[in-house]
Amino acid sequence: MTSDQTDVEAQSEELANLAQVDPRLIQELFDKDPLALTDQDLDVIIAEFRKDRANYIQESSTPKAKKTSAKKEAVIPLGQIDLADLGLI
Amino acid sequence: MDSTHTNYAVVGEKVDYGAWPSPLDDTGVQYAWDSVSLGLLKTCPRKYQLTILQNWQPKRRSHHLDFGIYYHSAIEFYLKVRVGEQYDTDGVLVEDRQAKHELAVRQAIRKALIDSVGYEPGPDARTGKPKTDKTRYNLIRSLVWYFEHYGLSDPCTPILLANGKPAVELSFRFDIGNDLMLAGHLDQIVQFGDDRYVLDHKTTSSTVTGASAAYFFKNFNPDNQMSLYSLGSSIAFQTPIRGVIVDAAQIAVGFTAFGRDLTHRSPRQLAEFLEGVYSYRRMAEAFQRSGFWPMNESACGNYGGCAFRGICSKDPTVRERFLRTEFTQEKPWNPLEPR
Numbered sequence: 001m002t003s004d005q006t007d008v009e010a011q012s013e014e015l016a017n018l019a020q021v022d023p024r025l026i027q028e029l030f031d032k033d034p035l036a037l038t039d040q041d042l043d044v045i046i047a048e049f050r051k052d053r054a055n056y057i058q059e060s061s062t063p064k065a066k067k068t069s070a071k072k073e074a075v076i077p078l079g080q081i082d083l084a085d086l087g088l089i
Numbered sequence: 090m091d092s093t094h095t096n097y098a099v100v101g102e103k104v105d106y107g108a109w110p111s112p113l114d115d116t117g118v119q120y121a122w123d124s125v126s127l128g129l130l131k132t133c134p135r136k137y138q139l140t141i142l143q144n145w146q147p148k149r150r151s152h153h154l155d156f157g158i159y160y161h162s163a164i165e166f167y168l169k170v171r172v173g174e175q176y177d178t179d180g181v182l183v184e185d186r187q188a189k190h191e192l193a194v195r196q197a198i199r200k201a202l203i204d205s206v207g208y209e210p211g212p213d214a215r216t217g218k219p220k221t222d223k224t225r226y227n228l229i230r231s232l233v234w235y236f237e238h239y240g241l242s243d244p245c246t247p248i249l250l251a252n253g254k255p256a257v258e259l260s261f262r263f264d265i266g267n268d269l270m271l272a273g274h275l276d277q278i279v280q281f282g283d284d285r286y287v288l289d290h291k292t293t294s295s296t297v298t299g300a301s302a303a304y305f306f307k308n309f310n311p312d313n314q315m316s317l318y319s320l321g322s323s324i325a326f327q328t329p330i331r332g333v334i335v336d337a338a339q340i341a342v343g344f345t346a347f348g349r350d351l352t353h354r355s356p357r358q359l360a361e362f363l364e365g366v367y368s369y370r371r372m373a374e375a376f377q378r379s380g381f382w383p384m385n386e387s388a389c390g391n392y393g394g395c396a397f398r399g400i401c402s403k404d405p406t407v408r409e410r411f412l413r414t415e416f417t418q419e420k421p422w423n424p425l426e427p428r
Contacts, residue, residue: 030226034202042195049233056344 021052100371104144109426114268114310117142118377121262121270122366123424124314130369131313132391137373138382139397143212145416153292156223159205159289161276163232165199165257168277170249172255186241194236200264201232221342222294231292231338231345238347245279245334246286253264260427261325267367272424273317276336284331286351287318290338297337306350309335318361319354 026048029041106112107198112121119126119141129137131319139191171193175183185187191422205228210220247255255277262272290384295305309315330351339346354362376382389398399415400408 013301026226030202030229034199037199037202037228039195045229045235046194046198050229050237052230053234053237 021048021055104142104421106421106423106426109423112424116374116377118370118374119369120268121272121424122370123246123272123274124278124317125422127317127366127369128313130373132357133295133385133388133395134376134382135401136388136395136397137386138376139412139421140402144418144421145148145397145412146419148415148417149211152208152220152223153380155205155208156210156228156340157290157292159201159208159228160292162204163197163201164235164290165276166200167193167236168255168257170196172249173249183212189230190236190241192234194240197236198229198232201229222340223292227340227342227345231340234345235338235347243337245277245286247277247280247288248328256326258428261321261322262425263321265363267370269366269370271366272319272412273314273319273321275428278322278328278330279334281334285328286331287322287333288336289314289318289333289417291335292338292339292340296346297339298346302348302350304354305337306335306348309350309364310354311358312352313351316354316359317422319352320359320362320409321421329372 026045032041042051056069094307098416104111110121112119112126114120119135126137126141129140171189175189177183177188177192205225208225208228210223211219213220247257250256256279257277258274259278260272260274262270264270275287276290279286293305296302297305315335318333319330322328332351335350335352337348337350339348383400389395389401395401396416402413404413
């Protein structure tokens with residue numbers, strides 16, 4: 001396994017481990033009459049958005065994985081090409 | 090509606106400012122100016138006449154304005170609560186800074202949710218699709234992120250007034266000679282390092298961090314509002330003000346980013362700004378005397394298009410009919426009314 005591939009896998013694992021924000025939970029609370037929201041409801045909203053921010057900061061600070069190039073084709077130096085090998089004669 | 094207190098004004102009728110003094114003198118020329126009314130006159134005399142003198146406003150208020158108001162109000166509320174006395178559910182005075190911060194955040198978010206009930210940005214004028222940036226969801230997200238980003242570690246702290254309250258949401262007015270007055274309403278006066286500054290909140294879709302931020306922040310010099318704050322804050326509050334900190338929030342679909350920059354005015358620049366106010370006042374007097382407020386056609390396309398473009402593009406004989414259909418005259422803009 002190349003070092004690039006281990007980097008990509010490590011970053012993917014790190015991102016997967018971030019706490020997931022539940023947008024449905026926030027929307028349910030948003031749909032309630034705000035005068036009826038309890039302190040606990042508000043604390044849930046605040047905690048979800050704080051989680052959201054932590055995820056954003058984490059994702060922004062994670063360097064993008066280098067694009068791993070496909071297995072490089074062997075390059076034959078000029079002057080050493082054998083036409084017979086290429087089936088041209 | 091009681092007809093003696095009607096705020097309806099048609100061409101030629103007088104606007105009723107209710108309990109507040111009129112910003113117009115006996116000849117109908119404005120003597121008390123703020124950055125909004127001054128900016129309108131500088132942009133287009135016709136737009137100024139329609140908005141300020143005749144009190145026409147679009148029936149649907151700009152969602153940018155609404156979003157900004159909810160955002161500003163919640164932050165100022167947070168500061169007032171954090172500085173003031175707070176009690177927990179057992180009635181015990183809360184003194185721990187972190188606990189006060191958490192209580193203030195919760196109350197500010199509650200206020201923002203209450204204030205923004207029913208708020209939605211409406212469809213994009215070009216695409217017809219719902220706008221996805223300045224939504225209610227993103228308002229609350231932006232506020233929570235703001236309190237996390239700055240919160241207790243904010244290097245800019247509101248100064249305390251003589252009454253012990255934080256210097257937030259301050260209205261001011263002062264004479265500038267020539268029977269003129271300037272008025273305004275500023276968000277905060279803060280201590281930053283050894284100096285005091287006005288701090289003004291802005292919400293935008295522009296980038297406010299990194300190298301690209303300069304493009305956004307350069308809009309504030311020259312700028313009516315920042316010049317007025319620079320001039321007015323020192324005079325009205327009798328405290329030396331070093332400049333204005335623009336406290337910007339970039340409201341994007343999936344995130345909110347925060348950036349600050351300082352805008353400063355030299356004494357010569359402030360003197361030049363005042364000369365400009367006197368000149369524009371003379372211009373307004375001339376237009377009032379002649380009864381004709383010309384259009385500035387080169388401004389019709391600014392900021393997505395003037396709200397009155399559809400009116401000004403009609404024949405003059407039918408404009409009033411379209412104004413009454415598409416606009417409202419509910420509450421006049423009055424620089425002398427504190428907000």
